[in-house]
Amino acid sequence: MRLIASDFITRFRPSLCDLRVWLRHHDALEREETEYELVLRRLGNRHEQQHLATLGECLDLSGVAEEERIRRTSEAIATRVPVIYQPAFRVMQRFGDIEAEIVGYPDFLIHDSDGYIVRDAKMARRIDEENHPEILLQVQLYGWLFEQSVGVAPKILQVFNGMEEIVPVAHDGASALVALERIAAIKRTQEEAYEPVGWTKCGPCGYNERCWNQAEANGDVALVPDVDQSLARTLNSIGIRTRRELLHNFDFASLSELKRPVGNRQQRVGKKAERILQFAEAMEQRTERILCTPAIPALPNYAMFDLEGMPPHLDELDRIYLWGVQVFGENPSEFMPAVSGFGSDGDRDGWLAFLANAKKVFETCGDVPFVHWASYEKTYLAKYIQRYGDPDGVACRVMANLLDLLPITRESVILPVPSFSLKVIEQHVGYERKLTEGNGQWAMAKFIEATETADEAKRKELMNEILVYNEEDLSAMWAVFRWLQSKTGETISAPQAS
Numbered sequence: 001m002r003l004i005a006s007d008f009i010t011r012f013r014p015s016l017c018d019l020r021v022w023l024r025h026h027d028a029l030e031r032e033e034t035e036y037e038l039v040l041r042r043l044g045n046r047h048e049q050q051h052l053a054t055l056g057e058c059l060d061l062s063g064v065a066e067e068e069r070i071r072r073t074s075e076a077i078a079t080r081v082p083v084i085y086q087p088a089f090r091v092m093q094r095f096g097d098i099e100a101e102i103v104g105y106p107d108f109l110i111h112d113s114d115g116y117i118v119r120d121a122k123m124a125r126r127i128d129e130e131n132h133p134e135i136l137l138q139v140q141l142y143g144w145l146f147e148q149s150v151g152v153a154p155k156i157l158q159v160f161n162g163m164e165e166i167v168p169v170a171h172d173g174a175s176a177l178v179a180l181e182r183i184a185a186i187k188r189t190q191e192e193a194y195e196p197v198g199w200t201k202c203g204p205c206g207y208n209e210r211c212w213n214q215a216e217a218n219g220d221v222a223l224v225p226d227v228d229q230s231l232a233r234t235l236n237s238i239g240i241r242t243r244r245e246l247l248h249n250f251d252f253a254s255l256s257e258l259k260r261p262v263g264n265r266q267q268r269v270g271k272k273a274e275r276i277l278q279f280a281e282a283m284e285q286r287t288e289r290i291l292c293t294p295a296i297p298a299l300p301n302y303a304m305f306d307l308e309g310m311p312p313h314l315d316e317l318d319r320i321y322l323w324g325v326q327v328f329g330e331n332p333s334e335f336m337p338a339v340s341g342f343g344s345d346g347d348r349d350g351w352l353a354f355l356a357n358a359k360k361v362f363e364t365c366g367d368v369p370f371v372h373w374a375s376y377e378k379t380y381l382a383k384y385i386q387r388y389g390d391p392d393g394v395a396c397r398v399m400a401n402l403l404d405l406l407p408i409t410r411e412s413v414i415l416p417v418p419s420f421s422l423k424v425i426e427q428h429v430g431y432e433r434k435l436t437e438g439n440g441q442w443a444m445a446k447f448i449e450a451t452e453t454a455d456e457a458k459r460k461e462l463m464n465e466i467l468v469y470n471e472e473d474l475s476a477m478w479a480v481f482r483w484l485q486s487k488t489g490e491t492i493s494a495p496q497a498s
């Protein structure tokens with residue numbers, strides 16, 4: 001069996017999943033890379049090349065066939081070549097009855113007085129157990145491969161991270177081997193093992209369509225909102241694989257008593273059992289159920305509010321590049337986007353433009369609610385008040401008027417849907433987007449492209465695409481809002497027996 005250091009990345013990224021390891025090992029067809037993934041790959045390569053350029057003359061083994069590369073790596077180490085780029089190691093190792101060849105290509109070997117430094121370049125900013133265990137394991141495996149191949153341990157293991165810092169990694173070949181043994185066991189399995197799907201877990205995965213379609217076709221219990229991964233595995237282990245089986249075998253009392261592992265403990269499902277059964281029933285019968293009147297204040301106008309931002313690992317500033325606002329209701333406004341500029345003050349300029357827009361909204365409509373979906377808008381409003389201040393108190397006024405539609409929706413209706421993501425709920429209420437391929441990652445990829453191009457016309461075109469996407473987000477949220485409002489007059493269903 002062949003095991004490679006990047007198997008750790010396969011298992012942990014974009015989410016922890018054993019099935020992804022198995023599918024790749026069995027050459028299962030994966031979707032093509034998205035625009036976002038291609039941008040990430042390009043940025044990663046650039047980061048690596050920029051670091052390489054600072055290391056002086058090197059022996060470049062990238063592109064050399066594996067056998068030859070291993071041989072030349074060994075020769076170069078023996079003659080103390082100062083910098084070896086893309087070396088290769090291969091070591092045979094037995095895990096029980098599995099005979100495996102373990103292969104690794106670190107980015108750099110750097111000679112330092114009496115030994116070699118093993119260093120990898122990564123875009124990630126926080127290299128630790130909590131944020132990137134796969135990077136630690138990968139680099140630790142390189143250290144072990146070096147030691148097995150050369151006969152002495154490398155001087156030190158390091159990562160050149162996305163903040164352009166050198167981060168040391170502890171030598172721990174034993175941990176890397178334990179983690180690799182698990183991967184060997186997954187690869188060896190003949191049959192595909194059960195792996196619960198999850199909205200966040202599967203969303204960015206290349207096998208999303210495959211696994212999701214399969215789960216839908218099977219009526220998999222993991223599709224029920226509030227059934228977490230651990231509960232889905234526990235149910236599966238006692239033969240409950242579908243929603244129908246769940247409803248047939250459990251009532252509120254028995255499901256709430258069922259225990260599943262959470263951390264190091266066994267925890268009862270508890271009160272969540274009621275909602276799980278309600279959701280399972282709604283999905284089976286394809287019906288919706290009103291639990292209570294949605295807590296929406298009756299007002300003439302509402303501002304829909306949605307932000308587009310860059311995650312901290314891609315942008316030094318952890319920046320919001322688009323603050324989208326539009327008033328709907330009796331006095332509707334135009335779409336009011338505030339876009340971060342591309343110069344050094346761009347981030348602040350975007351914030352000030354948003355405050356000017358919000359001020360205009362208050363002047364025209366008074367204290368309207370700023371309606372948003374989930375906690376992202378509130379978190380970033382607070383961050384930007386900290387970062388640049390709030391000279392006229394407009395941001396604090398927006399903060400006081402925030403109305404998060406997600407908890408209102410969750411508390412008031414049971415829907416036959418697998419997630420309370422806005423994209424799913426808007427489809428349920430019948431909203432149709434013109435821009436079908438757009439999502440948050442797609443918009444980020446467009447923004448990165450816009451940041452990097454020197455062609456003004458191209459930049460404008462890219463930014464326009466993002467604006468269209470954000471404007472549709474606001475319209476979709478308004479459609480969900482109106483739909484929820486329409487439920488305020490409907491009869492509330494009787495609670496399920498508990």
Ligand code: SF4
Nearest residue numbers: 017202205207208211
């Ligand atoms: S789609 Fe989900 S279950 Fe399937 S391989 Fe990816 S993360 Fe795993």
